[in-house]
Amino acid sequence: MSEEQDQNYPEIREAVQRLCADFPGPYWQKHDRDRSYPIEFVNALTEAGFLSVLIPEEYGGSGLGLRAASAILEEIHRAGCNGGACHAQMYTMGTLLRHGSKEQKERYLPKITTGEIRLQAFGVTEPTSGTDTSRISTFARREGDNYIVKGQKIWISRAEHSDLMVLLVRTTKRQDVKKPTDGMSVLLVDMNDAIGNGLTIQPIRTMLNHATTELFFDDLKVPVENLIGTEGNGFRYIIDGMNAERTLIAAECIGDGRFFVDRATKYASERSVFGQPIAKNQGIQFPIARAYIQISAAAEMVNKAARLFDEDQKMGSEANMAKMLASEASWFAADMCLQTHGGFGFAEEYDIERKFRETRLYQVAPISTNLILSHVATHVLGMPKSF
Amino acid sequence: MAALNEEQNMLKDAATSWVRGRAPVTELRKLRDSGSTLGYDPALYAEMAEMGWTGIIIPEEYDGVGFGYRGLGVILEELGKTLTASPLISSSLASVCALTLGGSSLQKETWLPKISDGSVIATVAVDESHRHAPLKTALSATPTGNSWTLNGIKMPVPEGMGANFLIVSARTSGKPGDRDGITLFLVKATTDGLTRTPMHQIDSRYPAKFIFDQVSVEGDAILGDVDEGADLLEQILDRACAGTAAEMLGTASQALETTLEYLKIREQFGQIIGSFQALQHRAVAMFGEIELTRTAVEAALDALDDNSDDIPQLVSLAKIMACETLKLVSNEMVQMHGGIGMTDEHDAGLYLKRARVVAASYGNAAYHRERYAQINGF
Numbered sequence: 183m184s185e186e187q188d189q190n191y192p193e194i195r196e197a198v199q200r201l202c203a204d205f206p207g208p209y210w211q212k213h214d215r216d217r218s219y220p221i222e223f224v225n226a227l228t229e230a231g232f233l234s235v236l237i238p239e240e241y242g243g244s245g246l247g248l249r250a251a252s253a254i255l256e257e258i259h260r261a262g263c264n265g266g267a268c269h270a271q272m273y274t275m276g277t278l279l280r281h282g283s284k285e286q287k288e289r290y291l292p293k294i295t296t297g298e299i300r301l302q303a304f305g306v307t308e309p310t311s312g313t314d315t316s317r318i319s320t321f322a323r324r325e326g327d328n329y330i331v332k333g334q335k336i337w338i339s340r341a342e343h344s345d346l347m348v349l350l351v352r353t354t355k356r357q358d359v360k361k362p363t364d365g366m367s368v369l370l371v372d373m374n375d376a377i378g379n380g381l382t383i384q385p386i387r388t389m390l391n392h393a394t395t396e397l398f399f400d401d402l403k404v405p406v407e408n409l410i411g412t413e414g415n416g417f418r419y420i421i422d423g424m425n426a427e428r429t430l431i432a433a434e435c436i437g438d439g440r441f442f443v444d445r446a447t448k449y450a451s452e453r454s455v456f457g458q459p460i461a462k463n464q465g466i467q468f469p470i471a472r473a474y475i476q477i478s479a480a481a482e483m484v485n486k487a488a489r490l491f492d493e494d495q496k497m498g499s500e501a502n503m504a505k506m507l508a509s510e511a512s513w514f515a516a517d518m519c520l521q522t523h524g525g526f527g528f529a530e531e532y533d534i535e536r537k538f539r540e541t542r543l544y545q546v547a548p549i550s551t552n553l554i555l556s557h558v559a560t561h562v563l564g565m566p567k568s569f
Numbered sequence: 570m571a572a573l574n575e576e577q578n579m580l581k582d583a584a585t586s587w588v589r590g591r592a593p594v595t596e597l598r599k600l601r602d603s604g605s606t607l608g609y610d611p612a613l614y615a616e617m618a619e620m621g622w623t624g625i626i627i628p629e630e631y632d633g634v635g636f637g638y639r640g641l642g643v644i645l646e647e648l649g650k651t652l653t654a655s656p657l658i659s660s661s662l663a664s665v666c667a668l669t670l671g672g673s674s675l676q677k678e679t680w681l682p683k684i685s686d687g688s689v690i691a692t693v694a695v696d697e698s699h700r701h702a703p704l705k706t707a708l709s710a711t712p713t714g715n716s717w718t719l720n721g722i723k724m725p726v727p728e729g730m731g732a733n734f735l736i737v738s739a740r741t742s743g744k745p746g747d748r749d750g751i752t753l754f755l756v757k758a759t760t761d762g763l764t765r766t767p768m769h770q771i772d773s774r775y776p777a778k779f780i781f782d783q784v785s786v787e788g789d790a791i792l793g794d795v796d797e798g799a800d801l802l803e804q805i806l807d808r809a810c811a812g813t814a815a816e817m818l819g820t821a822s823q824a825l826e827t828t829l830e831y832l833k834i835r836e837q838f839g840q841i842i843g844s845f846q847a848l849q850h851r852a853v854a855m856f857g858e859i860e861l862t863r864t865a866v867e868a869a870l871d872a873l874d875d876n877s878d879d880i881p882q883l884v885s886l887a888k889i890m891a892c893e894t895l896k897l898v899s900n901e902m903v904q905m906h907g908g909i910g911m912t913d914e915h916d917a918g919l920y921l922k923r924a925r926v927v928a929a930s931y932g933n934a935a936y937h938r939e940r941y942a943q944i945n946g947f
């Protein structure tokens with residue numbers, strides 16, 4: 183397909199494709215059926231260095247930036263694989279990198295680069311405060327050299343497969359601060375110490391294999407030295423991490439969309455009904471063409487967001503817009519692809535129904551469509567906030 | 570389509586053949602090019618009156634025929650097919666309901682027979698800006714002895730340029746937005762202090778802008794009770810709205826019909842474009858929407874005839890469906906005609922423009938969605 187011509191990082195893309203070829207449909211079908219963690223795939227990506235492209239060279243990473251990371255995740259998804267098991271290993275360290283102390287960085291980043299330490303859990307969402315982050319109630323009370331954490335988090339993905347977790351807590355109650363986003367802090371939680379000592383993890387089964395969990399904190403001790411930055415400023419520290427996350431998720435959607443278009447094109451050209459390939463019907467070929475057009479347009483926005491990030495420019499709105507456009511385009515493509523495959527789309531061995539379930543997530547997480555619309559309405563267009 | 574009774578079938582046949590013979594879309598073009606700012610053709614309206622259509626829902630004791638809302642709906646649907654401009658909804662539906670539901674016997678005796686024979690045209694003046702918001706009525710009415718003085722603006726008032734009298738919603742207490750404090754008045758168009766100017770609309774109709782400057786009316790000009798007109802007003806608007814939805818249904822079905830005819834004759838790439846699946850599938854989708862709309866419109870009209878409890882819901886539902894469907898079909902009408910659909914010579918543009926205007930009259934889809942949600946406690 184012609185879009186290859188203007189795609190960046192061709193060598194990286196090719197290398198990722200080669201790696202993914204070792205993890206074909208049946209591999210994912212098995213993990214999906216068992217809801218098990220695709221550790222072999224994660225290890226392969228780690229060893230190949232694909233998960234440390236955002237880590238600067240001084241800490242052992244390749245420091246390539248968000249465009250390279252986007253290319254990697256896009257190719258993973260286009261190949262029918264799923265980056266959800268480990269994509270956060272790429273970007274969660276951003277909070278530590280940009281706001282951690284020199285000691286913290288030297289202690290952790292080299293080992294995150296090698297994969298010896300997995301930092302891929304990001305604890306923000308709570309049962310009663312979903313999108314409304316300033317209303318989180320998980321609280322860290324200072325006691326000597328420790329914080330004592332009490333509360334609950336939900337939807338925290340990969341918590342069972344992480345050595346460290348970036349955790350957002352309140353250190354001052356919402357009613358006691360000037361701005362609602364003040365008074366929150368970021369703690370780096372050592373999961374191996376925490377489990378059984380105040381932290382309980384409970385897996386949540388979802389419609390896709392995503393290793394997401396619920397966390398219960400019952401007086402968990404976290405050493406004060408694990409505070410990132412200064413107390414009370416945590417909200418600011420996680421925001422730029424979120425922009426990277428949204429851009430990368432969007433790149434995964436682009437990959438999904440291309441997967442669906444590739445598969446639908448191929449199937450429609452081969453499948454013959456009424457004596458001719460079904461692709462000959464406008465009712466089949468037009469939706470495939472429309473999906474391709476929508477994915478191509480969304481890909482431009484993802485590229486733009488990633489470029490601005492790499493150039494250290496403001497890109498919050500672009501990250502949001504990229505995520506919305508890409509997740510809607512991939513969902514349209516998913517629905518189109520399932521429809522194109524007829525009954526066969528529902529058979530597990532085709533991987534369509536699995537990818538269909540997987541790509542649906544991204545209109546909700548990590549931020550839902552309505553909140554993106556609200557962001558653009560208020561922050562870009564200057565209209566009054568609706569809530 | 571649910572079955573029509575004998576009278577309704579008669580009406581439908583008469584309307585179909587009259588509309589085809591006497592009021593094709595060329596009549597709207599004539600009206601547009603005539604330079605008249607009345608917004609409809611009085612000669613055509615006189616013919617409608619002669620056939621008794623102006624008295625369809627007027628009880629027989631006031632010289633009407635009492636055939637009910639479904640009967641009137643059948644006619645409005647046919648008129649909608651050729652975009653026929655007429656005061657039938659404002660006068661013989663909305664104003665008639667104002668009188669039958671809220672009028673004194675004197676008011677009924679005076680006006681209903683004249684509306685029925687077409688010699689008098691009435692309209693309901695509610696809105697004061699381009700937004701439909703009945704409770705936002707601000708036009709004030711203050712008592713002085715046995716009479717009332719009205720000051721304010723009403724616009725756009727449908728068929729206001731031809732109206733002999735208006736049913737006006739006025740504020741007699743409270744503030745704009747309050748449900749209490751609205752009173753309905755019957756005001757003759759020739760009353761001192763009342764002036765009207767035409768507003769040019771893209772569908773070649775001319776609603777009026779009325780300015781009330783110290784307009785004085787007697788106490789017997791009131792319909793219903795002082796300060797308690799909101800309920801009555803809502804009932805009137807529900808009826809007008811159901812009729813409007815019926816008209817829109819007709820417009821949408823004809824827009825599809827005209828488009829289908831074109832799909833069957835236009836050749837491109839050596840075959841009729843109707844053989845292309847992409848167009849076929851979209852035509853089928855439109856047909857489905859029109860059938861759903863028909864069900865909703867008929868349910869609303871039947872609810873009015875049965876005077877059932879769920880009139881407001883069903884009317885809002887019908888208007889929402891009619892708005893969405895007509896928008897879809899009028900857009901597709903242009904698109905499927907390709908370049909010719911953009912020309913003035915072709916009717917597609919007339920359907921598109923009428924679709925936009927009629928969608929906004931008596932509340933657009935957003936207004937009725939909000940209302941539907943409120944009524945149902947969402």
Ligand SMILES: Cc1cc2nc3c(=O)[nH]c(=O)nc-3n(C[C@H](O)[C@H](O)[C@H](O)COP(=O)(O)OP(=O)(O)OC[C@H]3O[C@@H](n4cnc5c(N)ncnc54)[C@H](O)[C@@H]3O)c2cc1C
Pocket residue numbers: 303304305306307311312313314336337338339340388392394543546547548549550551552553556569
């Ligand atoms: C599989 C999975 C993995 C996840 N992983 C993580 C993770 O690793 N870490 C983490 O912190 N979180 C994670 N999440 C949580 C995710 O970020 C939230 O689910 C998401 O932000 C939406 O929040 P919510 O589910 O509480 O929905 P709510 O905030 O309750 O919203 C429900 C619906 O209401 C709409 N809505 C809410 N407010 C408004 C408004 N003001 N105007 C209009 N519409 C509104 C939303 O758009 C949404 O459609 C994950 C979720 C899932 C499902």
Ligand SMILES: Cc1cc2nc3c(=O)[nH]c(=O)nc-3n(C[C@H](O)[C@H](O)[C@H](O)COP(=O)(O)OP(=O)(O)OC[C@H]3O[C@@H](n4cnc5c(N)ncnc54)[C@H](O)[C@@H]3O)c2cc1C
Pocket residue numbers: 464835837838842845846847848904905906907908909911
């Ligand atoms: C204002 C205006 C300015 C213009 N300016 C120029 C100009 O400067 N120069 C110039 O050369 N032309 C010009 N055009 C012409 C314009 O390019 C054509 O109108 C347009 O290409 C559509 O062709 P058509 O009108 O013949 O529609 P048709 O080809 O008859 O198409 C009618 C409908 O059928 C559909 N259709 C046709 N074939 C298929 C198919 N195989 N499968 C599925 N659907 C199909 C179309 O999408 C369309 O909806 C202009 C048109 C307008 C309205």
